[in-house]
Amino acid sequence: MAKYIFVTGGVTSSLGKGIIAASLAKLLQARGLRVTIQKFDPYINVDPGTLNPYEHGECYVTEDGAETDLDLGHYERFLNIFTSQANNVTTGRIYQTVISKEREGAYLGKTVQVVPHITDEIKRRMLQLGQDGRYDIVITEIGGTVGDIESLPFVEAVRQLQWELPEEDSLVVHLTLIPYLKAAKELKTKPTQHSVKMLSQEGVHPDIIVCRTEKPLFPELRRKIALFCNVKQEAVIEAADAATIYEVPLLMMREKLDIICLKKFNITDYKEPELSKWKEFLDKLKYPKSKVTIGLIGKYLELQDAYKSILEAFVHAGAVNECQVQVVNVHSEFITHDNVAEKLAGLDGLLVAPGFGHRGVEGKIVAVKYARENGLPFFGICLGMQMAAIEFARNVLGLKEAHSTEMDPDTKDPVIDLMEEQKKITAKGGTMRLGAYSCELKENSLASRIYGYSPISERHRHRWEFNNKYLEQFENAGMVASGKNPGTGLVEIIELPKHPFFIGVQYHPELKSTVENPQPIFVGFIKAAKEYAEKKANVKNPLLQSEMI
Ligand code: GLN
DSSP, rough: OOOOEEEEEEESSSSSSHHHHHHHHHHHTTTTTEEEEEEOOOOSSSGGGSSSSHHSSOOOEEOOOEEEETTTHHHHHHHHHOOOOGGGGEHHHHHHHHHHHHHHHHTOOOOOOOOIHHHHHHHHHHHHHSSSSSSEOOOOOOOOOOOOTTTHHHHHHHHHHHHHHGGGGGGEEEEHHHHHEETTTOOOOHHHHHHHHHHHHHOOSSSSEEEESOEEEEEHHHHHHHHHTTTTGGGGEEEEEOSSSHHHHHHHTTTTHHHHHHHHHOOOOOOOOOOHHHHHHHHHHHHHHEEEEEEEESSEEEEEEEEHHHHHHHHHHHHHHTEEEEEEEEEEOOOOTTHHHHHHHHTEEEEEOOOOSSSSSHEEEEEHHHHHTOOOOOOEHHHHHHHHHHHHHHHHHHOTTETTTOOOOOOSSSSEOOOOGGGOOOOOOSSSSSEEEEEETTSSSSSHHOOOOSSEEEEEEEEEEEEEGGHHHHHHHHHHHEEEOOTTTOEEEEEOSOOOOOOOESSOOOGGGOOOOHHHHHHHHHHHHHHHHHHHHHHOOHHHHHHHO
16 A cells, blocks of 8 residues: 655645655655655646646646646646556546436435545545555655635545555645745745645644745744644755756755655655656756757747647656756737847747637747748647648648648638538537557658657647648658657648658647657757858858858
């Protein structure tokens, strides 16, 4: 049977519970334990798939096609493992299960209540991943902040489990904030005291308190927190602001967060943490030898979390290339034929982001045209790939009205069309083409050079696809379909062999990029951007150019 770590949060949201949970998991994994993490979210949506990115950031898709919270992305990037539907549970999903059981008559005439029926279902799911012997440790992150009405049933479930599980099989880590008051030049512990008190009133006593802080927690302060919050002083952990999230595991190791957990669990047969790959990555990240600027064209740019996995994939790919990747946001709604050159000046690569609906698409098409005509490295993801197809159809094939039926249902030339199996679907939740699909690569293509093997498998989240009726026309004009689904023939990758680097993919490669396995297209794209930047620098400096000749 596995051991369980519950991670709660207090004082405020956005303290980085997901990163702390993932860092602890990383350390335990590096010490030879088999670890997984799950997230319990207190909102009523069955999954975040129907949420606008402005509400909850990116929707992360797992191999098995679950639409999940973006923290699962952190778990996969840190641990280099796959998560699944079982790793993300919402209040909505819990209620859905309980209500359908009630309809089946499973409760035998009983009144169905939050306690015990909802809490029993929460507990069942909290324990589930730890029951088949696959994991030594299951970490459960509870979304929201302690004191929220909606997180109460989850905290209650943790309370019950602490009683039901053997003493050395579970522990609670509580993450809080120690604010620094500039005027008083002091770190303040009161909010932490209050949040621990609130958690205790709900019946859960934390074993470890992790304190987010801008300034070091000196021993006196740690003593005070330990005293007022009733934990051992060694269990008061400093989580200082870090330059990158990837440094947090090392900060937590210095604070012995993993050792304290192992001690509580009576686990003694652990090894020194094996983090050499991780440290190598961090070194490259911290000391880049060059720099590129990538334009991210999207429409949810006000919120960085909307493109979380893309931004992290750039961090991984930058480190491999020993290159700092500066991502600049370019709002697609404001790009026109007249200003595109000015808006994209200074870029070494262009990424057109995934998205839904018609807002901002014309700007994206204009940007793709610029990249295609000017040899600017281009990478289109999902909607970005579809925009590249539309741009090519309009400006190279001369199909002036070409469009996607998502934006223009009556277009004369639907080069992007709704997938056949999507035509009958009306419900929105969980009904897209989701999860991992196989894709065969064309020999000698850019895609096959980038991946180095075939078939590949990547994750999807879309309803529309490239319309194969137009494929011959596209290929005759120089746009190659270099990746196809072996079963259905769906076009998954398009590329322009005559361009230095022009690739569009129907899937979401960013979802599989991890610290230890950076995603190959991102790596290739940054390499191409580096070459583009070098060439640009040489043109600007003719002296250097002649010297080089
Ligand atoms: N809206 C497009 C589709 O559903 C693209 C989706 C996406 O970019 N994830 O096909």
